[in-house]
Amino acid sequence: MLACLIRKFCTRQEMVRVLNVAEKNDAAKNISDLLSRGNYNRKEGRSKFNKIYEFSFELLNQKCSMAMTSVSGHLLGYEFQSSFKYWESVNPVTLFEAPVTKQCQDKFKDIKQTLEQEARRAQWLVIWTDCDREGENIGFEIVEVCLSVSPRLKVYRARFSEITHRSLINACQNLGPIDKRVSDAVDVRSELDLRIGAAFTRFQTLRLKRVFPSVITDGKIISYGSCQFPTLGFVVERFKSIESFIPEAFWKIRVIHEIDESERAEFIWTRNRLFNELACQVIHDHCVDAGTAIVTKIETKPKSKWRPLPLDTVEMEKLGSRKLRLNAKEVMKIAEKLYVQGYISYPRTETNIFPKELDLTPLIQCQTSDSRWGAFASNILNSGPTPRQGKKSDQAHPPIHPTKYANSLQGNEAKLYEFIVRHFLACCSKDAQGLETKVDIKIGDEQFVATGLMITARNYLEVYPYDRWSDKSLPIYTEGQVFTPTRIDLDESATTAPPLLTEADLIGLMEKHGIGTDATHAEHIETIKSRDYVGVQTDGRFVPCPLGIGLVEGYDAMGFAMSKPHLRAELEADLKRICDGTKDPSIVLREQVAKYKEVFIKAVEQVDKIDDAISLYLQQPKVAVQPSAMALPSALPKVQKCPNCQGDLTLKRKRDASGYYVGCNNYPTCKAAIWLPSRVNEVEVDSEKCQTCQGSPYKLKFKFNPGAYRPHLDDTVVVCIGGCDDFITNLLGIKPLRPANSSRPPDRGLPQSPTTVSEADRSFQQTRHSFVRTGSFQSYSGSNRSDQELDADWGDDLDDDILIMAGNIDVAPLSSGNNSATMPTGRTLSTAVAGSNDVLCTCRTQALLLTVRKEGPNKGRQFYKCGNQTTDCRFFLWSDEIGNAQVPSQTGRPPQAQNQAVGVANCHCGIQAKMKVGSLLKPVHLIVTFPITPYISYSQNQIY
């Protein structure tokens, strides 16, 4: 009994918990069913669409407790920050560089929670997403979510092409790593599509709404996309070639020989046709005059009609459209369903060669019981399958083929399954054989020919009703035979324009030029229909609408090949290079963004060309739009007016994308900037303005790295960085800029007229001048820099500036022994020792020295916090940041400078000021307080 328990216990101990994640629920279910041989338990997940299937399985020679769940396609997607979501207030050109983040849509939050919950319990993670580029990317999204809660998970990738037991077992035996490069390529594609699509769509829509308000009404979108636009381009190009087509008359001679009702031959002129009527008339007259025909040659030779190639996706879409009357979108939807049910192999493939290792015999075998094609299948087995081989391979999936027999499908599913089976059997059988007979005759000097066909072996045609090959009988002739034709006609005709494109034509062109994926061809076609760019005739052919042709011509007139396929094809080629590892994803992204941005800027400049083209086709006059009305809305999300130059301070991303800052849009003329801390994950401009700070800056919504500022701040906060909140600015190490009218140095942007200079400003100015001239700070004492030069540095890089103090200041030296610090005014500062509990906070109570206890990066770190619980004071200071204020003891600085090394001083009045000293004294970091002189207006956290 005990032994049994121990054994049970040990067994349980050895079981590895494996989280398996498929791309969709159906796949998860079928994979679980096959791996467990039907022996699984179904559990609810957080998402009602994505269940959890649990079963035991042996993986990598370990007994495993498997949990198989799924996502629903992409879990995460790129989005602009909310401040860029406003069409009217954001210049679309900024969308080329605006920060984008990967977000989980609300509708997938529950799936994410299931993954997190299951990942916490698991030791291994196996990715079972589809084995294509998007599948690899989805796999990475799953990995990202799971590792964030369970960093020690071992991650594996299962690779398979069909959901059959054999293929899945093979995948389990060949688990490998997930391919980052392939996933990177998808990220690049995805980000570019968003930036380019959003920028051009907003630009076109806003512009055309203004210029054609009666046609482009509210709610109508004039979209641009790197796939939909070339698709439109194909339709327009064909339409235009038809429009510009000039028919040309031609003439031909036709000879008819009717023996009786059932025996008839039509002879074709070997010259085919002549474009000169008179010449043709003369020849015709000669033939009529000759009156009789002589048979000059009879030739009979074998002729084959080739069986179809193995089926790839595009061929399936095209044949679906032509033969089954299902549009491409329907075909793919049904095929997907058949795939997840295990009836057919993966339906997205570019391969039309069956791999040698794929044994076709059992696949054919399982079709032998069918009443319609079973006998044919048996015949193939008798002689052995001989699949025709194409030339394309994506090295991932075999051609589409049935994987098991089905006889209970209904409707279009049955129709498509039947097509796939018949196509597969046809491809594995033999070409149809026939005998073609050619009869050459001569009338006068002119030669004519008639052909007949006798089919000798229908072969694949027996199982493939989608192809036609008919007998064409001819009367029996003998060489040298002379007969009198029933008629010798002179037919007049004319060349005709090519027809408009059908859906199958359009898909063919999209495939040829690499527009969209096998799965999305149909969707792009739907998009251009829904945008009123194209219409469909009753015969199913596509014709462009005024809007569509106008847009294409507008860009053509600018000289941009926006509607041509090669832009997208170039990207596709680059994506392949990323997958191969021959090109860096960030370089591809940068190059492509730069390319499209340049086109965008030029398109804005020449937008009247689009107006003109659309006006022409819509037959609508343009509404005169003032240049200002087209002036693009003002740039990046604005935080506040720049205190230096009255430009706009906007939220920006650092050039190396490592973080964010708020900078002036007049850069490089104005270099005002507030650098935001590196522990910020995301930041955006909030809709709320600060009512305390001058200039009412917008607040910022920060999303910090998890736990970065705990316990003091949640990971997501909305705060003002304008300077009204010491707690925030200290904690985040932010140096607010000073509003122009009170806090900037008075000699910058000073009122021009002396009469407008306030007493306060004048006093301040004098104080500052006297200080600078004292040269008390070593960094400037040896400098001949003028005040103007000093001003020029203001806001440029505060770290390198002397920040000037005025008034009576008490400064506390640190415990380094520099107990006496001479301040610019020459006063000796009194002491409040940092590093002890003598720190006073802004509400003038003694600050408490505390230690972070919560788990996270700051655990164990000490900080000061207001001890007075009755006030609203939010004083906060890291104790180790006080330490930073210490002057390094061996810097080779002049002693005078060392004397100025000060640490933390606290307030007589509740106001804190920071003081930073120029390069010589770096990294002196000083927090001082000083009394307010009655005639100077200071604000909290102001820097002097």
Add this chain to the structure above:
DNA sequence: GCAAGGTC
């Protein structure tokens, strides 16, 4: 409100 790509 925008793309294209997954999927429901």
